[in-house]
Amino acid sequence: MTPYDATAAPGKHAPLVDGFGRTVRYLRVSVTDRCDLRCVYCMAEHMTFLPKAQVLTLEEIDAIASAFVALGTRKLRLTGGEPLVRKGFLALVERLARHLETGALDELTLTTNGTQLAKFAADLARLGVRRINVSADTLKPDLFARLTRGGDLAQVVAGIDAAQDAGLKVKINTVALARDNAEEIPALVQWAHGRGMDLTLIETMPMGEIDADRTDQYLSLESVRRRLAGFWTLTDLPLSTGGPARYVSVAETGGRLGFITPLSHNFCEACNRVRLTCTGTLHTCLGREDAADLRAVLRSGAGDEHLVAAIRAAIDAKPKGHDFKIARGASPAVARHMSTTGG
Numbered sequence: 087m088t089p090y091d092a093t094a095a096p097g098k099h100a101p102l103v104d105g106f107g108r109t110v111r112y113l114r115v116s117v118t119d120r121c122d123l124r125c126v127y128c129m130a131e132h133m134t135f136l137p138k139a140q141v142l143t144l145e146e147i148d149a150i151a152s153a154f155v156a157l158g159t160r161k162l163r164l165t166g167g168e169p170l171v172r173k174g175f176l177a178l179v180e181r182l183a184r185h186l187e188t189g190a191l192d193e194l195t196l197t198t199n200g201t202q203l204a205k206f207a208a209d210l211a212r213l214g215v216r217r218i219n220v221s222a223d224t225l226k227p228d229l230f231a232r233l234t235r236g237g238d239l240a241q242v243v244a245g246i247d248a249a250q251d252a253g254l255k256v257k258i259n260t261v262a263l264a265r266d267n268a269e270e271i272p273a274l275v276q277w278a279h280g281r282g283m284d285l286t287l288i289e290t291m292p293m294g295e296i297d298a299d300r301t302d303q304y305l306s307l308e309s310v311r312r313r314l315a316g317f318w319t320l321t322d323l324p325l326s327t328g329g330p331a332r333y334v335s336v337a338e339t340g341g342r343l344g345f346i347t348p349l350s351h352n353f354c355e356a357c358n359r360v361r362l363t364c365t366g367t368l369h370t371c372l373g374r375e376d377a378a379d380l381r382a383v384l385r386s387g388a389g390d391e392h393l394v395a396a397i398r399a400a401i402d403a404k405p406k407g408h409d410f411k412i413a414r415g416a417s418p419a420v421a422r423h424m425s426t427t428g429g
Contacts, residue, residue, distance in 0.1 A: 110358055122199070166364075170206055197221065203242075222259070222274075285341070318336050318337065330357070333345075380393065
């Protein structure tokens with residue numbers, strides 16, 4: 087398969103603008119549904135993963151991502167599952183990094199659970215990755231092992247060490263969990279800021295069937311912010327990293343703190359993001375069951391113009407917003423797991 091050439095005709099393609107006037111400049115790509123952890127809010131303990139034939143090849147991922155770059159996408163984020171467990175992942179990063187070299191792409195980054203970072207951090211930096219997100223919900227080894235069903239916190243911290251040693255800027259993503267880490271949030275913020283890392287808090291999202299009721303774990307970040315403001319000085323920042331977080335500075339720690347609030351205060355009005363699953367399904371809204379099958383277009387042997395047409399049709403139909411709700415006994419807002427969708 088010949089990758090889509092994003093540099094062959096600069097300016098030839100009009101940008102991707104949806105029906106509400108939002109320009110799509112950010113593509114998140116799940117490269118695998120597999121993960122070496124089993125976080126309790128993300129997936130069931132005994133997951134059935136996809137057969138290899140259903141998952142995009144690295145060449146197919148490159149072709150779709152490159153088509154988006156040609157259509158004005160400026161940021162690519164590689165996710166999973168856990169992206170670093172995908173065989174050949176560094177080869178994919180190297181292929182996509184050519185768009186950094188031409189200037190067609192501003193940033194190539196990834197979200198990881200950190201377990202494999204000690205092995206890959208130096209190569210990621212060498213290939214042009216400058217910033218990564220690492221998921222970490224607690225600094226307590228026993229709680230970490232329980233939340234991840236067997237994960238080793240020391241392994242993740244070693245990965246963060248390696249990433250910072252390689253010159254990568256690290257941001258910590260923490261899912262706020264009412265029963266597990268609510269009281270630990272100030273300590274997590276102080277730890278991250280003490281290491282020069284931003285931290286973003288995320289409300290748990292109703293995606294996919296898991297082994298527990300998310301209702302008991304939902305924690306409104308509006309209430310968390312009010313609590314933190316009781317003993318810290320929080321100042322709103324006009325900062326955007328291309329994602330949905332709203333940021334504040336914390337005067338006492340000298341760091342930045344983000345809030346991602348899909349339930350208590352959605353962020354749809356300025357959404358510039360779409361997600362490609364590891365099966366080639368394009369979702370233009372995290373909280374809706376919309377879908378465009380780009381894998382079928384590629385595997386039909388259709389030309390680049392058909393892929394572009396399919397992408398444009400999906401963007402044209404991008405909904406105004408999601409309607410996430412968490413209620414006891416209710417089914418998830420969407421059936422697909424975050425590990426398949428791409429975090």
